[in-house]
Amino acid sequence: MSAIVDKFFFYLTRTIALGILLIVAWIFVELFNNSLDSIQAFGFDFITEDKWAPNLEKFGALPAIYGSVISTFLAMLLAIPLAIGVAIFLSELAPAKLKTPFGVSIELLAAIPSVIYGMWGLFYFVPIIRDAFGGVGISMLTAGIVLSIMILPFIAAVTRDAMNTTPDILKESAYALGGTKWDVIKDIVIPYAKAGIIGSFILALGRAIGETMAVTFVMGNVHRISADLTQPATSIPVTLANEFNEADSGLYYSSLFELSLLLLVISFTIISIAKFYFLRRKRIGA
Amino acid sequence: MATIVDIFEEKALEVKDFEFTYAGADAPSIKKLDMPIAKNSITALIGPSGCGKTTLLRSFNRIHDLYPGNKYAGEILFKGENILLPKQDLINLRIQIGMIFQKPTAFPMSIFDNVAYGMRLQGIKNKTELQDRVEKALKDAAIFEEVKDRLKQDANGLSGGQQQRLCIARAIAVEPEVLLFDEPTSALDPISTAGIEELVVELKNRVSIIIVTHNMQQAARVSDYTGFMYLGELVELGRTEEMFVTPREKLTEEYITGKFG
Numbered sequence: 001m002s003a004i005v006d007k008f009f010f011y012l013t014r015t016i017a018l019g020i021l022l023i024v025a026w027i028f029v030e031l032f033n034n035s036l037d038s039i040q041a042f043g044f045d046f047i048t049e050d051k052w053a054p055n056l057e058k059f060g061a062l063p064a065i066y067g068s069v070i071s072t073f074l075a076m077l078l079a080i081p082l083a084i085g086v087a088i089f090l091s092e093l094a095p096a097k098l099k100t101p102f103g104v105s106i107e108l109l110a111a112i113p114s115v116i117y118g119m120w121g122l123f124y125f126v127p128i129i130r131d132a133f134g135g136v137g138i139s140m141l142t143a144g145i146v147l148s149i150m151i152l153p154f155i156a157a158v159t160r161d162a163m164n165t166t167p168d169i170l171k172e173s174a175y176a177l178g179g180t181k182w183d184v185i186k187d188i189v190i191p192y193a194k195a196g197i198i199g200s201f202i203l204a205l206g207r208a209i210g211e212t213m214a215v216t217f218v219m220g221n222v223h224r225i226s227a228d229l230t231q232p233a234t235s236i237p238v239t240l241a242n243e244f245n246e247a248d249s250g251l252y253y254s255s256l257f258e259l260s261l262l263l264l265v266i267s268f269t270i271i272s273i274a275k276f277y278f279l280r281r282k283r284i285g286a
Numbered sequence: 287m288a289t290i291v292d293i294f295e296e297k298a299l300e301v302k303d304f305e306f307t308y309a310g311a312d313a314p315s316i317k318k319l320d321m322p323i324a325k326n327s328i329t330a331l332i333g334p335s336g337c338g339k340t341t342l343l344r345s346f347n348r349i350h351d352l353y354p355g356n357k358y359a360g361e362i363l364f365k366g367e368n369i370l371l372p373k374q375d376l377i378n379l380r381i382q383i384g385m386i387f388q389k390p391t392a393f394p395m396s397i398f399d400n401v402a403y404g405m406r407l408q409g410i411k412n413k414t415e416l417q418d419r420v421e422k423a424l425k426d427a428a429i430f431e432e433v434k435d436r437l438k439q440d441a442n443g444l445s446g447g448q449q450q451r452l453c454i455a456r457a458i459a460v461e462p463e464v465l466l467f468d469e470p471t472s473a474l475d476p477i478s479t480a481g482i483e484e485l486v487v488e489l490k491n492r493v494s495i496i497i498v499t500h501n502m503q504q505a506a507r508v509s510d511y512t513g514f515m516y517l518g519e520l521v522e523l524g525r526t527e528e529m530f531v532t533p534r535e536k537l538t539e540e541y542i543t544g545k546f547g
Contacts, residue, residue: 095354096354169387169389173393175349175380176380176385177403178378178380178407180377187403188393194394
């Protein structure tokens with residue numbers, strides 16, 4: 001009897017697992033099918049062309065790709081040093097009494113829905129940027145900063161967890177040679193946790209590049225490549241969120257689908273790299 | 287009162303009226319302990335689990351201070367100074383009193399950098415000096431021949447026994463006066479264990495050694511003096527060859543003949 005139950009559960013859970021894979025495949029196939037018109041019309045030019053002119057039936061994804069890359073890069077640049085600092089504090093420096101409340105708060109921050117970051121950004125952060133840097137406030141810079149605030153707790157929490165896996169005995173060995181706290185953090189804890197830390201960067205990168213709501217509010221959806229960060233811009237998800245309603249032609253519609261296909265491929269690549277790093281993590285027995 | 291044999295050698299360390307209490311504990315883990323440690327000799331600490339032997343060992347380099355709330359009382363004299371005083375410079379103390387742990391603790395860096403680490407902490411940057419001292423330490427730890435062609439490789443690629451000898455090389459590279467061994471062979475196979483024991487015996491010409499072991503045969507094989515601890519107290523400190531044959535305390539006899547432990 002119990003053998004039958006085991007078999008039943010095996011097949012049930014296997015079916016569910018297969019279902020997930022099928023859905024992913026389905027998404028990919030549909031995105032690809034809907035992109036075909038655009039792929040045929042523009043070919044490789046789609047990602048090198050910087051004009052996005054729906055009224056002329058010309059669609060180039062370069063401004064959106066540029067916006068995604070630059071806003072994500074800005075976000076990482078701002079978030080990484082701060083997040084590492086927070087993680088070092090939580091893992092190595094904070095007294096035991098502070099570790100839990102601080103750690104839990106950071107985890108809560110990571111759980112704030114991104115639409116709330118977007119609203120807060122639009123109503124309270126945009127004016128600050130406008131006053132400080134000029135422009136209209138809705139800009140690449142604002143998007144980068146809001147994104148960095150969003151991914152900071154995520155990087156901090158994962159980095160802290162990675163640092164916490166450093167065996168005490170390894171740290172004690174460095175202290176026993178006359179190391180200071182700072183020596184031990186930079187020479188032992190960070191190198192030991194390196195794979196996990198890099199993994200957290202890449203996962204945060206994946207989150208930032210696909211983030212939609214937080215940046216839709218503050219980026220402006222303007223298809224223009226500008227080196228001036230205080231100018232409005234767009235990114236792939238921002239374009240998708242704003243323009244499906246207006247897509248009045250088959251080619252417009254198909255071009256948006258090709259954008260989403262691009263985003264899917266980019267995100268998949270990033271997550272694959274992160275997985276590669278996480279799997280390579282080796283641990284010295286504690 | 288503990289039975290303590292007279293020490294003829296100079297003393298490397300002297301424990302006086304020492305008490306240690308872990309953070310949050312009601313009672314001390316080590317109570318009113320007196321113990322001399324002979325210079326250029328090997329003193330083994332034996333006793334059942336929880337007797338306080340590792341706790342005592344970890345007091346000599348004050349590694350307990352890494353965890354807040356642990357309390358010391360009494361004195362541990364090193365070069366005539368009480369190292370338990372708050373003004374004690376812990377970094378300076380740990381350079382002079384090194385430690386080897388229960389498991390090999392190769393740092394996540396190359397073999398060369400592992401051995402050079404303690405010297406670099408002291409600000410030694412001269413390449414030739416580093417190279418000479420790393421090579422000498424590796425030779426003294428009897429591992430140079432095995433690793434000389436791969437000094438740039440990750441130390442974690444070495445076997446457990448090799449890593450432990452690497453840790454010993456790392457510890458002696460900074461030329462300490464005392465070396466503390468905390469069950470250094472408990473994670474190793476018998477052949478590696480024999481190698482480490484041989485090395486420990488050779489080292490005593492240069493450093494004073496205290497070794498905690500749960501293995502009485504190991505204590506008998508390597509040490510000059512043996513201290514038997516029980517329930518946080520030193521029961522007996524004797525010359526090893528005498529203590530294992532004719533222990534003076536009944537409790538010691540019962541322990542070394544396997545009546546408890």
